[in-house]
Structures are given as C-alpha cells and as structure tokens.
Amino acid sequence: MNEGAVRRSLSPSLDDRSQTGNAMNRFVWSLVGGRLLVALFTLVVVSFTVFCATAILPGDVAEVLLGQAATPEAVAGLRAAMHLDEPGFLRFVRWLAGLGSGDLGVSYANKMPVTQLIGPRLLNSLKLAGVTALASVPIALSLGICAAILRGSLFDRLLTFGVIAVISVPEFMVATSAVLIFAVHLRWLPALSVAREATSFLDLLRIFAMPVITLAFVISAQMIRMTRAAMIETLNTPYVEMARLKGASPARIVLRHALPNAVGPIINAVALSLSYLLGGVIIVETIFNYPGIAKLMVDAVSTRDLPLIQSCAMVFCVVYLLLITIADVVAILSNPRLR
Amino acid sequence: MANLVEIRDLRIGATTDAGRRVEIIKGVSFDIAPGEIVALIGESGSGKTTIALSLMGYAREGCRIEGGSVVVAGKDMVRLTERQRAAVRGTEVAYVPQSAAAAFNPAMRIIDQVVEVSRIHGLMPDDKARLRAVELFRALSLPNPDTIGERYPHQVSGGQLQRLSAAMALIGNPSLVIFDEPTTALDVTTQIEVLRAFKAVMRESRIAGVYVSHDLAVVAQIADRIVVLKGGEVQEVGSTAHILQAPSHPYTQALLAAFRPGGPPAGAAPAPLAQPVLELRDVVAGYGGLQSDGRPLVTIVKGVSLTLQPGRNLGVIGESGCGKSTLARAIAGILPAASGEILLQGKPLPSAAKDRTREQLRQVQIVFQSADTALNPAKCIADILGRPLAFYHGLKGAAAEARVDRLLDMVHLPRGLKHRRPPELSGGQKQRINLARALAADPQIILCDEITSALDTVVAAAIIDLLKELQRELGLCYVFISHDLPTVEAVCDQIAVMYAGEKIEQMSRDEVGARNHKAYTKLLFASVPKLDPHWLDSIENDPEVVAALSRR
C-alpha cells in the first residue's frame, strides 16, 4: 500500500499529457533496459556456474588427453599450452573472452574447432524447434482460450486432465508412446533411426514427424495451461462483467474486452513454453537419434569432451535466457497503463 | 401498466465455499414506478447488490435465481433467454458500477467504451452516438467534455470515472438505471459533485433508478422511496420522508440511531495538567531516501505539531492522501519520522520503533482499520491476545489465561471465543479483538487509524460506544484518525484538520461550525451528508474553492 502511494506520487502529474507521454516512454524503456541488464548479469553468473561445474573435474585433463604412457614433461608442456597451470579465475576470464570473440576452443575428442562442430548441429536443432513451434503454438493457443471461455464444461475438464497428465509424465514416455502408437501399431512412421539424408518431401515429413509430435505434446501442454490461466484471469475482471451488463455478445466480450488485455500474458506464456523445448529437445534428440546440438552434447558428456560441453551448455543457456527475457519484456510492454 | 418494475417473491441461492447451497435472497417483493428512484439500503451481506443485478437478469458466479419473477417493462427477466436478456441490458436497464476504475477496460479509450452500448444494440450511427456522449459529459459537468473521452481510463480521476460510467449507462436511453454504491469509494468533497451530477441528470430525464447504498444520508438526497434490507429480506419499505421521520422497524430505528452519536464521554474532563501525554513538534515523515534538504524523497507529513492532554482525545480528520495515516505510523515508530520531535510524557521518543524501549513501546499502541488484515488468521484469539501479555508483562499460564478472559469481558465478547480463529468471527467481533490486543499492553495512548470505516453503520456505532466506555474505566487517551466528521465528533474533544500533509486548523469540538473556519475546513465540513433530504440542494460550495481544494 505504501509502495503504491509512493509510486503514484512519483509518477508525473497526468494533466500535462504531452510531457506525460515522454515520461512514460522513458519509464518503460528504463524498465526494459533494467531487464536487459539483469539478463547480462545472469549470463555472467550462468557462465561462471558452467565453468566451475566443468572445471572441478577430478584428475587432470592433460593426463587424460595424453594417456597413461605420456612422460611428465609432455604433460607439463600440454598444461602450459592449455593454461591449465594458471589460477582458476584467470582461466575463467580467458574462457569468457574466448566465448565473446567467437572462439569456442578445440574439441578434445576429435581435435576439431568447436564452432565447426556446433554450427550444423545447431541449425538442425533450430529447424526441429521451429517446426514444432509452428505446429503447436496456434493449436495450443486456441485450445487454451477455448478452455478458458468454456471453463467448467466437460471439454475444459477433459483438456485440463490431459494437460496435467502430459505435464506429469517424463518426455521419454511421450516419445515412447508415440513410437508404440505410430510406428509399432499403426506402422505409419519409422521407429527410431532417422539419421539419414531426406530425399523427398515425404521423407522429410517422416523424419520430422515423430520428434515434432513428441515435442509438440510437451510444450502444448504447458502453453494450454498458462494461456487458460491468463485468459481466465481477464475473464474474471469487473470490466468483462460490465461488458456483459452492457448487453455485449459472448464473441464481443472475448474479442474486444478479454483478449486485448490477455495478449501480454499470453505472449509471455508462449515464450516461457518455448523455453521448455530445450529440456524436451535433449530427450527427443537422444531417443530419435536426431543430429542436433543436444545429441552432440549428450555424446560429449559420455566422452567428457569439456570444451564441447561448455560451449553447448552456453548455447542452451543463451537461448533460454533470450526466451525468458523476451517474456519479461513483453510483460512490461503489454501493461496498458504504461502505453 | 402502472409500475415499471415488479419484483415478486424473488429467491436467489448461492454456493458456499464448502459446497453447500444457501438462500441469500429469501422472497423479496417490491415495485418501482416509472421515473421513481428507489434506494436499496442495508449492511454488507444484506443482498442489496444481488437484488439490483437481478433486475438485469444477471447473477454473479456461484449465485442462481431460483424462484419468483422480476418483471421490467412487461418482461420477466428471470424467464428470458440469455440472448433476450442481452438485448434488454444497456437499452432498457443500465448499470453504474461501484468501482468505475475497475469497470472500465484499461486497453480502450473511454469514448469507445461509452458509445459501445449504441454500437452493440445498433441504436444510432457512431458519429451521432459520439455527439450524444459529449452532451452527457457536459450534463454530468465533466471538465473538457469534448476531449475527455479520448483519454484512457487510467488518465482520469476516480470521481470523473464515476460520472463517465453514468454517461455510459445513460447513452442507451434506458428507462431504469441501477446505481451500485457509486460514491462509496470517493472522498466526501468529491462525492458531493458526483451526487449532484447524478441527481440533475435523473431529474431532467425522468429515468427511474435503483440506488444501492449503505449510507442513509446519501440515499436521503436522491431517493423517492427506501427499501430497507437485512439478511436477504425486506425489513421495511416507505417514502424517504417516512423512513427518516417515523421508522417502524427496529432495524431501521437502529440504523437511524447510529447516525446520531452522542458527544465524548461525559465527566471525562480532568483539569488540564501542565504536561501533555503526547506532544509532536514539527514532525516530517515520508518515503524514500533523505534528500539534501533533510526531507524524504516523497514527503507525506510536512511538519505537524500536536499535543494530547491526559484523559482527552484528539481527532485527526482529512481526506484520503492527506497524510493522517502516515502521521499515525510516524507516532508508532513504524515509519520513523525524518525530522521533528515526538515527546511521550515530556520525554523524547526515538523516532524508530526498534530504538524504543519495551516500556515506551507498551505505552503507545496502534489499532488499524481493517481487522481482516490486522489479526493473524492462522492463530487463535487466545494466542493473539496472549502474545502482548507475555511480551510486555511476562504473563504466562493461568495468569495469562485469566487476563485474556478479562480482556474479552472488557470488549463484551463471550469468553468461549478465545479458541476460535479470526476468519470465524464477524467484522465487529474482529475489531473488538483488535482493540483488546491493544488493551492487553495496558497502554496510555491508543492510536485508532480509521477503525470504524470498514464496518457497517450499526456495528461502528457500537464500537464507538465501547471506546467511550473503555476510556471511562481505564483512563486512556485516543488519537482518533478518520475521514468521517460525525465519528470524530462523537469521540474527540479536540479536532485537527489535515490537508496535503499539513495541519491546517485545530479546534475544540464545540467550535465545529461555530467559528470562521479556513476555506478547506468549511468545504470538508459542509460536504458531510446530512439526513435532511434537502441538504444536497441547499449547500452552496464556492465552485472556485472546490476546484482549488478538492483534488478530484
């Protein structure tokens, strides 16, 4: 209450409207700028965490790389070359500077530059994510909005149960169920191996179908849940009741009064749901053997290829951070009082 | 036909949180003639808003119209289909909500929402509707009627929004308008302007109205007839003059009696001692860090000096945002004063509560407005009252229990209540517990921050009586903070008027209205509604003073 009072008296007087407009804009942009600063700070903390988690590895990388037979001199030489004898913090700064300039280091496993390894794989993953988003966002939004409008109905209750069920099971269960249904029982699609080049459009469809179905289920469930909640919140406001008491039709109530005020929260829900793609993609690429960046990283973990793991982790974190920052900024911009 | 509205044996049921069905409107019947304004009056939970909404065939979520008929202009709203009801809403029956600020869509310009009624029902072309809207804005004496519609709801004040929502209701030329407590959230000086505008428009256009309110004095100004409700049943119906002059039902009599509170406790007039109990010297308080001039970033209280004599009560009166609550917080040390001195019995008090001794803290207790948030809902009454006993007096076990019983006796509550939790108590009971907790400390001074404003009239009057009784018995002093002149007059010997963070005037109770007040004081006192039905028409506030002082 007191904070509110302060904000009210801090916000400029509303009588001078042109000045107000400028002040409002400045206020909004300072909020957005603040959010971006937080994102930057978060990135530093995240990279520090990733670096620490991978750098406290017991045993010495140089020994691992050179094998049992290496002479102590050779190990010491490699250590110096890799800056392993420097203090941890200096190595962190060196690594961070490398990341900043696009130098992601060299893979231990096959001595290739990490950038070259990640590039094509990242593109594959983005393709998968893009197709999934295109397929699921429209469906999930319509279902979520309909469920909110028809809340309490049989449709709403069935959908809500389905959503809880999908959210409560691991992604690999959705994937294995999809395989059982579409490949084993219906025999429409190949089961597991998709690690080959697509030769026709139909082929492409068959390659993408299973991973996309699985991922779409997982993120749609999240999106339906959040969209429904956002929409119900606006439908319960006094101004929606007022519209009803003005004699507005149900369609008008939803389209003119509820939806415009729910757009911000809904976009926020979409951005947050898309961030669930990242978790899903790790399982889906593994199970379907899809040549994306997540599969690359899981393989790197089994060979303990640290530069590759670190770089993949940072790619993931940056994408994730990007999505939740977009969600936050949209939430700020969509507040009609700040427009 | 003679009557515009005929309600017969209306029954409305609701579902409680536990899933039980209960009847909240138990067979209500009354009529409204064309052009007549009927007031529905009653305390919270009496069902007045539920009945008003049923005139539009609308029941809020969880409620259902279960029987009876609501005939408006020959149509039974209970039996119409939803589509037929929608056709009636806005054209024949229109609604003015309690909080216009919440009822306007924040994402649409005001004018678009006002003319939307005409657009929904295809009443007139858009440009004509806009002209009509501007006409209505002018009739409701809104400033800048030609351009105010272009703003968004958050860009205009509460009093203006309330009038804009009346324009929204009137644009469809309805034969009945429902006003749902439209001035309850407003300050008295704003309320007068809004009431005047409503009354003028309704008289002019001969529209029938239903005016829902808990405030008898407001209703007396605008209604032709009054329906008194309690517990979902009609207690009494009669013309305004009849209800005010010769109420026959005991509940109506209690309602009227609550309006005529007596003066401060008689015989409580000890000779003023040399040393005041509490003294404030030039207290400044606010929020945010201190600036270079030693004032906080947002200064709410701007140098207030007060003295409180032993055995006397001091009233602080002012409208929302004048700094009266902040002043109470500064005295209690919750919001440390930025500068100035607070003396308790002549000795300076540290400004922050955490720097005060336990003994100093014990002497000054604060009681808040909303008993709902002032009592921890997770603790039973015995624990709530027991804590200050243990904290200040080290009382435990049987001694503490006996003292809790005595405290409950003092505030006239049954002892069995001590095992209950606050959510199980009524509003009045909670406020008594709230007082009892302050009494448990055995204080010298109790700061009462709007303690009666969230209560129904009759319950509030009982609390005022209790305050006086406690003062007689315990020799306490109150600093009584309120926006309501009659309550302040009922309790206090000295009255201070606050405006924009400053104390602009102080007077004794006998001097109210009897001396040449400052312009704002005059406006504030004149704006307090009186039971006299001619009060609204008779007062003449200088429009320039109103514009300069009431920050609408």
Added chain:
Amino acid sequence: MTMVGAIPLPFHFRINLVGLLASCTILLWTLVALFAPLLAPHGIGEIVDSDYFGPMSAQFPLGTDYLGRDMLSRILLGTRYTVGISLAAVGLACFTGVTLGMAAAVAGGWTDTVLSRFLDALNSIPSKLFGLVVVAGVGSSIPVLIMTLAVIYTPGSYRFARALAVNVNTMDFITVARARGEGVPYIIGSEILPNILGPVFADVGLRFVFIVLLLSGLSFLGLGVQPPNADWGALVRENISGLPFGAPAVMFPSVAIASLTISVNLLIDNLPRKIRDRSA
C-alpha cells in the same frame, strides 16, 4: 465447484473421490519403497526367463527385460531409488528455499536484492542441462544426484516462498508485531510461517513431481543412477531396444512414474478440505 462425491474423513475433513484415489496410489508406492525386498518375487539381478523381452504372463506379470529378468521385481526394487532420491532432494531444496525466502522477505533491502538476483540467475540454467553439466564434471553418484537436484530446485522454492512471505509481510498484523517490538525470528516463525504453510506444502508436492521427472530423465540419458542399480528412468533406458517390438519392459517403468507423478498432481488439486461454515 460443488464437492461431487465428497467423502467424510475424521475431524470435519472431506476429500473427493479423485483425491482419495490419488492418496491411495501415493501410499501404495510409499509402502513399496519401504518393503520392496519383501514384496519382490525375484532377486534384482536374477535371470529367470530363457527368453528376453518376454510378454506379460501369469509367471511374469509385467514381462521380462533385455536379459530375461523379472520386470515386476525390478520396478518394485527401483521404487527406492526414484522415491528416496527425490524425497531427499525435495526436502533439502524446500527447506533451504523456504527458509531463505522468508528471511529475504522480512529482512528486505540489500539481503533480499543480492539473494534474489543470485538465485534468479541460477534459475536461468535449464534444469536438464544443469544435470548434464554437473555429471560431466563430477560424475554420477547418489549423493551427487541428491545435491544437484536440490541445488536445481532451491531457487524455485525460494522464489515461491518469498512471494508468499512478501504478501503476508504487508499485512497489518505484521506491522502490529513490529510496532510491538518483536524481532525477525518471531515474525518469521510465528506470524509468517503458519500463514504460508498450506501453499508451501502444495509447492513441495509440485517440486517433488519435477524432481522425479528430472531424475528419470537423467537416468534415461544414462547420467542418473548407475548400473547395476536402476531406478525407473534407468529401467526404460536399458530396455529401450525393445521398443520396436512393443515390449512391456519399455512401457511399465514409465507407467510407474506416471502413476506416481499424476497422483501427486491430482492430490494437490483435490486436497482434503475442512468444512468451516460459520452457521454450521
């Protein structure tokens, strides 16, 4: 919502049918986790079938796995790992999170800002990725798994508890306690905690679900519980080659996970309610 099919419990509590079924399932898995060795018909490593990926039969109700071991026994014995590790992690995460959250809300100022910024940053690492990175760095063992899961879910618990506590902190009864001169420990323990306990318990349940899912996911990737031990996620991993044949060994561990997590979720939505009508 009306309480359809409300079933009365002692002390004026009522629960509906869905809630009752959910609590029974949870109770069942708890008992299994405690008494698995007594319940399992076969030893964990015992190869009992001549064939691998055997179908469901009277002798092996859930079929056999890729080595011909009894799936029922392996699932029963896997319960301990899934439920035990998750419980330990959720307890650790929520205890830390709730304590820090309340302290931050009451203390405010710099403590609050620093703690919130840091934990929010930690929250910005996708959970599976965090698991992957830690296992890559430190290797996988049960204590490491518990610690990692706890660290991953502490920020969320903190955020939740802090938001609740901030709301309670604005209430007048807190102001009254402050004006009375009460200290921070009393305000946290006696005024705030009792008022956030309900939602906090619901949050613990939800977080338990997340942890079970993450643990299963990590085990499925081969980064969780290591052979020869196996939790439910690891059971799916080792039998995934049976998927093209539709072997029951692939689906049943998933079904076990789903029955537990869905039950917890449904129980949270259908918690027993105390009937408290003022007039009743």
